Amino acid sequence: MTTTPLAVEATGLVKVFGTNRAVDGVDLRVEAGTVYGVLGPNGAGKTTTISMLATLLTADAGEARIFGRDVRREAQAVRSLIGVTGQYASVDETLSATENLVIFSRLLG
Incomplete structure (x- = not known):
């Protein structure tokens, strides 16, 4: 039996x-x-959870892995595997989601 690897x-x-x-x-x-x-509703902890998974905040308890990498001990490796942008983080509102991602990826190297 094969298992699908976990992204998160x-x-x-x-x-x-x-x-x-x-x-x-x-x-x-x-x-x-x-x-x-x-x-979830406002204040449910969605952004805080995503921020912990993306290594932007440190969890006070618990563990998390992104593609098998520990978000606390391997933060730089996790950051190299993912990209996060907010709902309203568009550089230009007339650009598509893909175009915005390309711009942010270029800005962040």
């Missing part, structure tokens, strides 16, 4: 800001080659 694997992710527990034990498994959406 998170177990028990937690992030606290002061008295606000923004992310409370998120578990996530996303197989490579799939499209996965993160949905």
